[in-house]
Amino acid sequence: MNRNRTASIVAVVLSLATIPAVWIFAFGAVPSLQAVQSETAGGRMGPWVFTWALVWVATLAAIVVAWLCYASLGDSAS
Numbered sequence: 001m002n003r004n005r006t007a008s009i010v011a012v013v014l015s016l017a018t019i020p021a022v023w024i025f026a027f028g029a030v031p032s033l034q035a036v037q038s039e040t041a042g043g044r045m046g047p048w049v050f051t052w053a054l055v056w057v058a059t060l061a062a063i064v065v066a067w068l069c070y071a072s073l074g075d076s077a078s
Helices: 003-029 033-037 045-077
Strands: none
Touching: 003 045, 033 045
């Protein structure tokens, strides 16, 4: 196994491992929608939506990186 193939496999595993970490952090740190909607001060819905959008973007980015690294495994095998 050459070094490029090993690096690609490690990158795939690390990229996919970040997905549950991001979601666990998000569920622990971001308040529920009911808590945000019940705020009397207001102005928290925008940051709440933006935070969940970032969680989804991070998830999709991790999947794309894993896919690109996996696709490069076929190139390095030849």
